[in-house]
Amino acid sequence: MSSTDTFSLDAAEDLRPQRLHHWLDHWAQRQPDAPALQDERAALSYGALAAAVDGVVQGLREAGVQAGDRVLVVGENCNAAALLVLACSRLDAWVSLVNARLSEREIDTFIDHSRARVVIGLAEASTEAVRHLQRLAGQPRRWPGAGDVLLAAGHPEASPEPVSEAAAEQVAALIYTSGTSGAPKGVMLTHANLLFIAANSRRQRRLSSTDRVYGVLPLSHVYGLTAVLLATLSAGASLVLAARFAPEAMARALADEGITVLHGVPAMYAKLLAWGDRPGNTLRAPALRVAQSGGAPLDQALKDRFEQHFGLTLQNGYGMTEASPSICQTRLDAPRRDCSVGPPIPGIEVRVVHLATRAPVPVGETGELWLRGPNVMKGYYRNPALTAETVDAEGWLNTGDLARVETDGTLTIVGRSKELIIRSGFNVYPVEVEDVLNAHPDVVLSAVVGRPVPGNEEVVAFVEPVPGRSLDTDALMAWLRERLSPYKLPAQIIVMPQLPASATGKLYKQRLREQALQLSSPKEA
Incomplete structure (x- = not known):
C-alpha cells in the first residue's frame, strides 16, 4: 500500500535542500525582515535569525565542535534551541536536544551514550538547565540572538563520526526515546529524514509565509522538531515558541496573537x-485554521468537544520517532468525524501483517504495522543489533503498533502490540477502554494497563479527574458496565490527581504498570 498525493507547487517547492539550514538561507535572502521566531524574551526576523546562527556557529567552533561531533543541548523551547539546531546543521554536527526536566541520571546517560563533544544549557529558558550545567561545571557564554548559555565539556572520549555530503547519510539529529516504556535509545535521523517530513508537514497543512504557528510541543521531541520548527521555517512562516504548556497561555495566544496553526497532544x-469550562474563562481562536493532534491516541469524546467548541476539525495523525515521525495524516480537504489517523503520508509504503506469520492481513482486520520510506531512521546509535531487529534488510520498519486498514485506505491505530491485554483468552485493547473512560464528564485523562495474575491477566485503569471535581469510582464502573463487554472491565480503578507524563504529554505507561503491580486487586485483597 502506498500514497501518491500531489500538491500544487509554491515557492518552497522549488527548493531541493540538502541540509536543514538551507531553508533558512533561502528565506533570509528572500524576506529578511519577515518574522521567523519568537519566544518569551525576543523576536527574530529571518535576516536576524540567519545572522544569529552564524554567531552560534562561531561559538561552537571556538568550543572545539567539528563536523561529525555530537552536541547535547539541555533546555526547553526557546529561540536558542532553534538556533543550535540550525548551527549544528551548518557544521555537520549532530544536535541532540534533551528536555531540562529530565533527571541527573538521564542526562548523564545521554552524555555517556552520545559521547557528546560539548553540553550546552539554555540558561534563559530553564532553571533546570542551569542546575544541570552547574553540576557539570558549565561556563557562561553569551551568544548574540541566543542569549545566555552555559557550556560544559562533554565526554572525554568524544570523537567525530564520519561525515557524508549525501543528505540521506549525514545524521542531523540524535533523538533519545524510551517510548515511555523502556530504556532510552538514540535514534539517528538524517537530514533527508527530517527534510522529507518537514516538507510533508508543510504541504499537508498548506503552510505559507503568512502563517503563525504555536510551538509548545518540545523541540527535543521529533514531532516538535520536524512538524513544527522545520516545517514552519520551510514555509517562511512565523513560529511562536512556548517553553512549557499552560492552558491559559495557549488560550491567550489563540485569542490575541493571530495563531493560525496549532499542534498538540490530546492531553493538551x-x-x-x-480550562475553558471554568467560570470566567473564554476560549477564542479567531485566526485558527488548522488544529492538529498527534503523539498519543485521540479519543472520540475529546475530538467532538474540541470541534463543537471551535467549529474546526481536529486533525489527527500518527507517527513514531524512528519514522521522523510522521506515518499517517488526515487531510484538510477530507475532514473526518472519527478518530482514524488518515491515510499514509505521500511517498511511503505501509503494510499490516499477522503478528506470527507476517503475512498481510485482509482489509478490516487487525495486524502489526510496518512501513518503508525516506522517513525511516538511519538506525539506533551504537546499537546495530537493535537496528537490525527493528528495520529489516529490505528497509521495512516494524512499528510495534497494532492497526487495521479500512475500506477507504485510511488506518486506525488499535494500540501497541506490547500493550495488548489478554483477558481470559480475549484481546483487550487499552485504547478502547480509555476512549470510554475519557468520555465520562468527570474524567480528563485515563490510562489502561494490564496486570498479570495467576493464569490470567486483568485490566487496571488509572484516571485523572477534571480539576475541581470528585470522582466516584463505583459510578465510573457503572458507566463502564453500560458501554463495555464484561471481559474489558477494569479489575481496579485508581484515581490520581495527575497522571505521569513526558514533556510532550505522552503518558508514562511503564510507570503505571509498575504501580499496578504494587497494588493488589480488590478481588485478591
Whole structure:
C-alpha cells in the first residue's frame, strides 16, 4: 500500500535542500525582515535569525565542535534551541536536544551514550538547565540572538563520526526515546529524514509565509522538531515558541496573537477545554485554521468537544520517532468525524501483517504495522543489533503498533502490540477502554494497563479527574458496565490527581504498570 498525493507547487517547492539550514538561507535572502521566531524574551526576523546562527556557529567552533561531533543541548523551547539546531546543521554536527526536566541520571546517560563533544544549557529558558550545567561545571557564554548559555565539556572520549555530503547519510539529529516504556535509545535521523517530513508537514497543512504557528510541543521531541520548527521555517512562516504548556497561555495566544496553526497532544487539548469550562474563562481562536493532534491516541469524546467548541476539525495523525515521525495524516480537504489517523503520508509504503506469520492481513482486520520510506531512521546509535531487529534488510520498519486498514485506505491505530491485554483468552485493547473512560464528564485523562495474575491477566485503569471535581469510582464502573463487554472491565480503578507524563504529554505507561503491580486487586485483597 502506498500514497501518491500531489500538491500544487509554491515557492518552497522549488527548493531541493540538502541540509536543514538551507531553508533558512533561502528565506533570509528572500524576506529578511519577515518574522521567523519568537519566544518569551525576543523576536527574530529571518535576516536576524540567519545572522544569529552564524554567531552560534562561531561559538561552537571556538568550543572545539567539528563536523561529525555530537552536541547535547539541555533546555526547553526557546529561540536558542532553534538556533543550535540550525548551527549544528551548518557544521555537520549532530544536535541532540534533551528536555531540562529530565533527571541527573538521564542526562548523564545521554552524555555517556552520545559521547557528546560539548553540553550546552539554555540558561534563559530553564532553571533546570542551569542546575544541570552547574553540576557539570558549565561556563557562561553569551551568544548574540541566543542569549545566555552555559557550556560544559562533554565526554572525554568524544570523537567525530564520519561525515557524508549525501543528505540521506549525514545524521542531523540524535533523538533519545524510551517510548515511555523502556530504556532510552538514540535514534539517528538524517537530514533527508527530517527534510522529507518537514516538507510533508508543510504541504499537508498548506503552510505559507503568512502563517503563525504555536510551538509548545518540545523541540527535543521529533514531532516538535520536524512538524513544527522545520516545517514552519520551510514555509517562511512565523513560529511562536512556548517553553512549557499552560492552558491559559495557549488560550491567550489563540485569542490575541493571530495563531493560525496549532499542534498538540490530546492531553493538551483536554486540559485547554477543561480550562475553558471554568467560570470566567473564554476560549477564542479567531485566526485558527488548522488544529492538529498527534503523539498519543485521540479519543472520540475529546475530538467532538474540541470541534463543537471551535467549529474546526481536529486533525489527527500518527507517527513514531524512528519514522521522523510522521506515518499517517488526515487531510484538510477530507475532514473526518472519527478518530482514524488518515491515510499514509505521500511517498511511503505501509503494510499490516499477522503478528506470527507476517503475512498481510485482509482489509478490516487487525495486524502489526510496518512501513518503508525516506522517513525511516538511519538506525539506533551504537546499537546495530537493535537496528537490525527493528528495520529489516529490505528497509521495512516494524512499528510495534497494532492497526487495521479500512475500506477507504485510511488506518486506525488499535494500540501497541506490547500493550495488548489478554483477558481470559480475549484481546483487550487499552485504547478502547480509555476512549470510554475519557468520555465520562468527570474524567480528563485515563490510562489502561494490564496486570498479570495467576493464569490470567486483568485490566487496571488509572484516571485523572477534571480539576475541581470528585470522582466516584463505583459510578465510573457503572458507566463502564453500560458501554463495555464484561471481559474489558477494569479489575481496579485508581484515581490520581495527575497522571505521569513526558514533556510532550505522552503518558508514562511503564510507570503505571509498575504501580499496578504494587497494588493488589480488590478481588485478591
